[in-house]
Amino acid sequence: MEPAVRVQDVVTRFGAQVVHDGVGFTVPRGEVVALIGGSGSGKSVLLREIIGLLRPTSGRIELLGTSVWDCGVDELNALRRRFGMLFQDGALFSSLTVAQNVAVPFREHTTLAADVITPLVSSKIALVGLPPDAGAKTPAQLSGGMRKRAALARALALEPEILFLDEPTSGLDPVGAREFQRLLRVLADGLGLTVLAVTHDLDLLTSIVDRAVVLAAGKVIAEGPVDRVRAVDHPWLRSYFARSM
């Protein structure tokens, strides 16, 4: 089976600034992979390119065997239904309740009747471990951790095959972050998801991640299981892992 994500020779330039200088890696299906790198290493930019929001200067990006930047709009939108994206602060629609937010993908992309959608929505809300009364609240009434869970419920609504996460634990306290990590791992295993997380959270890396891809100076400097990445001799990686040694 083709890998979930394949990035080949991606070059990104903003004017004279080179962000990616030939980046390439693959994410096999069913794995939880972290994309790490220092601030400004272009990991969020790369994520935006992978999910089809920003066109790289050159290079090829494949999701589930389809080239993101060579396919048409309809094909891209069909592809988008097969992955979910969790934005950094959730990006929930502030004019809707949590339940209505989760219902949006069902309303837009399925032909299910309202009385089928309603229980499905509540099952999604329960699935991400939100308390029963959360569905009726607006995003502004939720804490950061609950907002992330609600956004996760929306991202998982259409039973995606890949889940993209942008800094999944940022803005959460250590306890909340650890709970969220555990939830991600349980969901990834239970639902057979492929997960690609952009992060700089070392705790996340050592707890739930199978493989890591390390981005520095516009290149992939290491790729592989976390322990192998840890052993790579590179100044940035040395100082990154230093505090956990």
Added chain:
Amino acid sequence: MQTTAVAIHCQVEDATTVIRLTGTWRLRNLPDVIAALGGFTLPRAGEVVLDGGGLESIDTAAAFVLLERLAKLGCAAAAPATRHFSDKHARLVDLVRQRMCTPTALGSLHRGVLYRIGAASVALLGELRRAVSFMGLVTIELLRMLRRPALFRARETAAQFETVCIDAIPIVILVNFLIGIVVAYVLGMEAQRYGASLFVADGIALAMCRELSPILCSVLVAGRSGAAFTAEIGTMKVEEEVDAIATLGLSPVQVLVIPRLLALGLALPLLVLAGDIAGVAGGMLVGAAKLGIAPNVFLDRVHAALELRHFLVGPGKAPVFAMFIAMIACRLGLEVKGDARSVGRNTTSTVVQCIVWVFVLDAAFAVVFQRLDI
């Protein structure tokens, strides 16, 4: 990906009921799943076993619908044992039933008519209360500033004055000039029939200076600067900058509100004067081009008709309008909470409230001035 037909069969083995699932149980053919489950009943009470041997694939939506249906048939979601499921499917089904035990409140933001009338009334009262209390707060801070002039933020006030007044002059002149032309034209056509076209000058001078210029300038300022105040302060509120100001030991009212209030209070009378001139100039143009009134004759008429009191009415009303606009705009900016939508809603509300208040105040002024013979 292929979709194979969904089917559910039931057979009794010994004392247990075995439910055999076959086909693709996924969100995309959920209607088939629901149809298959619709006619399904449990033949008898007792132990239930789910057999996933013939299952192509299953996702959470289908698993949830299945377990929910079984629950309705009297078989608790946790109860059915599973067999012949692939590891992956078994984990998924387990996950779904662990989590689905808690029913979720759904809620909607949609309310009945009566509720909304009530909520609107309460909101209106709250709005009035907050407006009065904000006015009090600003007054206290203003008095504090008078006692300690060091609190006055000259640079911020000047910067606000520039955006509110200087930058607005072109549009104020344009709008008033055009209205001057329009009014002179309409007035002139009528007056000409009575051979009284010269009095267009009187009409233009009085109308522009007493009513049109103050109103037009206020509406422009409400739309331009009022909206900007609310959006600026509101965004700062969302970004917690207002809290940062308070944490630094400064008063948000001193830093954000008073400079805007003073700048607008000074700017609006000046804009009204600019509007007066532009409006009369517009009338003069029509007079010269269409009604045969030479510009110097037109200006003589304006001098004769426009007593000082008429002229002072506009700049006299303007600071009051300005105070209302600045107060409403700054208050609604500080009342923004939480999210981006709140900024938009309050900005809209600012423009509407400011414009309505300008007209209400203008009507009040008209009555008072008429009584006082001004």
